Structure formats: C-alpha cells, structure tokens
Amino acid sequence: MPFAVDFDTVSTVGLRANEARYFKNKYDHVFTVEPASDAGSTVDWVSRILEEERGIVIASRPLEATAFQVENILIVYVFYDNGLSINVMYTVEDSGKRAVGFKLSDGMEAPAELASFKFARQKSKLAGTIRGSYFVIKNEY
Structure with a gap:
C-alpha cells in the first residue's frame, strides 16, 4: 500500500524526506512510495533502462x-536496501x-556497479551529505 513520505516530522519509516520536500515545494506533489514487491513493473522498467543503456545491474x-x-x-x-536511490526523469x-540519476546516502560508498561514475556532493538538512x-538516456522506453 502506498504511503506519503513525511518531511515535516521526519520519520524513519520510508524516509525519503529530501525528495518529498523538493516535489512538494516545486510541484505541490505529495511524494508517496510503495514496497518494491508491489511495484514490480516500475522496478523492472528502471532495471531495463540501466541494463540496456549502460549494462548496469544493481x-x-x-x-x-x-x-x-x-x-x-x-x-x-x-530505493535500495544499501542506501542507493535511482531516479528516472523522462519527458x-x-x-x-x-x-537517470543516482543518489548515495550519507556516508555510503559507491556500489561496484557504479564505480565508473563521478559523484558530486550536495548538502541536505534532511538527508545529510548526498x-x-x-x-x-539515449533510447526510447
């Protein structure tokens, strides 16, 4: 079952506060997430883009x-259990x-499959140093 991510009273359940605040402020959109087991087609779509575009398997x-x-x-x-967040923005x-964007949680090392990427630092009041x-993306999905 999807649930809204709370960025006002930051909770530890489904904490995606940095993204939730951005989308609420910029688009007035309530950022909701659901368990990956309930979002198989979404996870598969992202996995397909990663593999076909760059040969990446998370x-x-x-x-x-x-x-x-x-x-x-x-x-x-x-969002992955090692702290990695992958987003696709597709006009x-x-x-x-x-x-495709990658974000590493505060203190997280880049996973081996992303070792070829250079990561820039960004400070977030809600998420520490990201x-x-x-x-x-070059192809159609």
Whole structure:
C-alpha cells in the first residue's frame, strides 16, 4: 500500500524526506512510495533502462518505488536496501530530456556497479551529505 513520505516530522519509516520536500515545494506533489514487491513493473522498467543503456545491474535489493507524472515529466524512483536511490526523469514528448540519476546516502560508498561514475556532493538538512551522479538516456522506453 502506498504511503506519503513525511518531511515535516521526519520519520524513519520510508524516509525519503529530501525528495518529498523538493516535489512538494516545486510541484505541490505529495511524494508517496510503495514496497518494491508491489511495484514490480516500475522496478523492472528502471532495471531495463540501466541494463540496456549502460549494462548496469544493481546488486542491492529494491525496497521501495514510486512512479508519477508532474507536468510533462514521468518521474520514477527506486530505493535500495544499501542506501542507493535511482531516479528516472523522462519527458513525455519525443524530443524531451531524459536522464537517470543516482543518489548515495550519507556516508555510503559507491556500489561496484557504479564505480565508473563521478559523484558530486550536495548538502541536505534532511538527508545529510548526498552524493549524486547521472547519465542521459539515449533510447526510447
């Protein structure tokens, strides 16, 4: 069952506060997640993009996922048990921008399958120091 991520009174259950605050402030969207076991098609879609675009297979187990559309952008997140967050921002129009983003939790080392990426640091009041990277999607999904 999906549940809203609370960023006002930050809880430890389903904590995705950094993303929840961003989407609430920018798009007035309530960020909800569901167990990955209930979001198989979402997890599979992200896995397919990673494998077909870059040959990446994430070794960690997916815990939660979400998929929603704001304006003309399909946004998908998968959160893994090692602290990795992967998001896909996929503009609906044929000529739109599309990318996959990776975020590493505070203190997390990059998983071996992402060793070729350079990660930039970002400070978050809700999530500590986040490191992130991305790549542009070239094909249609």
